[in-house]
Amino acid sequence: MSEPVLVVRDLHVTYPGDVPAVRGVDFVLRPGETLGLAGESGCGKSTIAGALLRLLPAGTKVTGDVLLDGEDVLALRPGRLRAVRWTALSIVFQGALHSLNPVQRIGDQIAEPIRVHGLASGDADVRLRVGELLETVGLPASRASDFPHQLSGGQRQRVLIALALACDPRVLVADEPTTALDVMVQAQVLRLLEELQQELGLAMLFITHDLSTLAYVCRRLAVMYAGRIVEEGPSDQVFAAPAHPYTAALAAAFPVIGDPRYRMAPSGLGGDPPDPRSVPSGCPFHPRCTLSVDECASWEVERRPAGDDRWAACLHVGRSAS
Template structure:
């Protein structure tokens, strides 16, 4: 599940379980995935499929009730075994995060310039106030905002402008990896396109890695080099973004792709596709393939056999966890 060369980030057999009063609940199961410098990798799936939990392991942000197994390797070092000093240096300067919902992530009573300046001041305490202020202005201009907006409070900015502020904060300390968790949620399509354009331009210009989390396969297909589709905590399909979106191998990936109507497509207009039901409760996963209760292509063996990721015989660039996908 990796391109050629040494990856910037690698998940190696990563699983995350939460301790609850009813026992351990698996949120992420046996994930292998990589991100290289200058590469955009997408993680897709419905709410509750484990996308954000997986992302939280990169900066060790999971709560005390979480247990992580496997390895999360960033630039050759396992994040889960880092000492506190190394982890503190990793956050912001090595990898940073653009959280979902900028209005809830920004401090409403503090000017946005001060919030962008905070990580710079923490990681580079020797800088003068004037230099930090200049860097904040440069960061805002880098994401398409006037430097003067540094004096604004979050409520004085539009949704797209607040999201750009979040991206500027993520870039403040020159990270090599950016994790964007649903960065375009609740934005209109025009602003969404602008924000995605900013992210893509920064990745290519600065040669940083980007892990993009979204439920919207069409967004990921536009921005990403590769996409991993998650369901019930597992990666159930992985491959080039255009192929996963236009010609998915797994029935769940096909349902995700079909759930977004295509302009000019009569089939989508007159018979919009969807998927009944919800992802399974992680505490009560069904036997066999986790997707089989909702799968339109299920057969008897799906009730008892949980398929592993397999390469189709005709290609080595894609893989899917489905019994309908024959091994090479």
């Protein structure tokens, strides 16, 4: 088995005002692997993305280890961090319309990291590289002269992907890359990411709230709740037979077209995620869990084996296996 390209250990992120958004997250990403990260809004997914590239607001406290090819990103000096961003680790932000500069042509925006990192010898080489990147994501090179508002939502998302690939990174973080896109365009973007990942050998962290999307795109799947990963394993197994009640509730929230069992069936996910400043004791999901027992409110959350290369942080996992 190949050595990991990205190792995250005991990652904690606390926003100003003592707001803990991520509470002890661990995962490993190997070359050519895609790890999916799922969960409701507010569970800490995008915070992890920002922490990996050190893009979080000033005053945010980040502790733990983020090892990129063995080098701790959290300990890098500004000059070295600038050299690593985009060349080794890059990101596709959610909301392309808000991520692209509305008054700059898309070709100039893609060219900027190429120039900053000195990956082209002159203007002609830069333009050639920009054209190649646009064609790689399915857009004609001639669109380089367009402004963002002249493109459709799917085309803008493809531009963001081209921008993230500009410096041939080893790891790509895709943060909700299909947000605000219609179903057909979502499928096109997902297919493009899958093809690029296989063609370029990228290691990819794919973040979304949609378990069904991750089951299609990713080999492994991690599910987050209240700042922690509560289940991880092969994506097809996690989606088809969830071990954690929260994962099961998320999966049930996405109906299967043509399956009568999903007609008018409740998702089992009532209530709202907890406020990060007042996370419930014990298992943080127990106030919303249909399987909750008294012990869940005091049980110290820990990983339990849930099958081959799988685990879940649920009291019932160990009991059902015994």
